[in-house]
Amino acid sequence: xxxxxxxxxxxxxxxxxxxxxxxxxxxxxxxxxxxxxxxxxxxxxxxxxxxxxxxxxxxxxxxxxxxxxxxxxxxxxxxxxxxxxxxxxxxxxxxxxxxxxxxxxxxxxxxxxxxxxxxxxxxxxxxxxxxxxxxxxxxxxxxxxxxxxxxxxxxxxxxxxxxxxxxxxxxxxxxxxxxxxxxxxxxxxxxxxxxxxxxxxxxxxxxxxxxxxxxxxxxxxxxxxxxxxxxxxxxxxxxxxxxxxxxxxxxxxxxxxxxxxxxxxxxxxxxxxxxxxxxxxxxx
Numbered sequence: 001x002x003x004x005x006x007x008x009x010x011x012x013x014x015x016x017x018x019x020x021x022x023x024x025x026x027x028x029x030x031x032x033x034x035x036x037x038x039x040x041x042x043x044x045x046x047x048x049x050x051x052x053x054x055x056x057x058x059x060x061x062x063x064x065x066x067x068x069x070x071x072x073x074x075x076x077x078x079x080x081x082x083x084x085x086x087x088x089x090x091x092x093x094x095x096x097x098x099x100x101x102x103x104x105x106x107x108x109x110x111x112x113x114x115x116x117x118x119x120x121x122x123x124x125x126x127x128x129x130x131x132x133x134x135x136x137x138x139x140x141x142x143x144x145x146x147x148x149x150x151x152x153x154x155x156x157x158x159x160x161x162x163x164x165x166x167x168x169x170x171x172x173x174x175x176x177x178x179x180x181x182x183x184x185x186x187x188x189x190x191x192x193x194x195x196x197x198x199x200x201x202x203x204x205x206x207x208x209x210x211x212x213x214x215x216x217x218x219x220x221x222x223x224x225x226x227x228x229x230x231x232x233x234x235x236x237x238x239x240x241x242x243x244x245x246x247x248x249x250x251x252x253x254x255x256x257x258x259x260x261x262x263x264x265x266x267x268x269x270x271x272x273x274x275x276x277x278x279x280x281x282x283x284x
Contacts, residue, residue, distance in 0.1 A: 087128075092132075194282075
């Protein structure tokens with residue numbers, strides 16, 4: 001990255017030494033972080049409104065807060081970033097043009113070898129490749145690499161990556177066995193490089209599952225595999241999410257999976273899931 005100690009990350013690192021901040025100190029921390037990150041937010045605005053993004057995807061900005069999330073992770077235009085399992089490319093639409101000229105986006109998708117990938121994975125890969133081909137002037141610099149869900153992968157030359165970003169995948173790889181996944185991230189990252197994770201959050205006093213995970217469980221698995229917890233943000237919180245849906249997070253939009261038409265408005269009113277947003281760091 002352009003500087004190892006840009007304000008948001010250095011402040012967040014310092015805050016990790018004081019995990020039990022009082023309310024006043026925590027409020028000050030959040031205000032300081034927001035002030036330091038303002039430049040990142042404003043520079044992404046034009047990308048969010050770009051013609052390469054569909055109206056449907058733009059509408060989801062209200063739930064996913066991409067500018068604020070990337071500012072919290074302190075992603076700079078000259079960073080080398082790995083996006084984990086980019087799916088349909090919702091965040092790629094933002095990261096690819098943001099990093100295109102000065103940085104680099106590495107999309108770590110499912111294996112492209114049919115002997116190692118399921119039909120679902122191959123279909124996902126084809127859809128993602130089609131998306132990249134749809135706007136070559138936006139996506140022509142994206143590098144696609146294979147990430148095996150349950151095997152050790154090499155995602156980049158060791159120690160060359162500034163940030164690994166993982167959006168709504170942890171609830172899967174935590175169940176697959178995290179060691180192979182996180183060792184690949186750790187190897188690729190520079191000393192001091194960061195990991196930003198967003199996922200569906202379950203309350204600490206309730207049982208996790210149905211797509212929801214506990215913050216402490218994520219901290220535990222990350223620390224076990226060589227990362228330091230730095231900070232968390234409430235930028236993607238949704239207090240309307242009751243987290244007791246019969247079909248789990250997939251009942252909520254945008255999936256509405258298995259929800260009868262006459263019940264869909266209930267879930268649309270709730271919105272997308274309550275999400276943790278957590279920042280980790282590879283030690284220096």
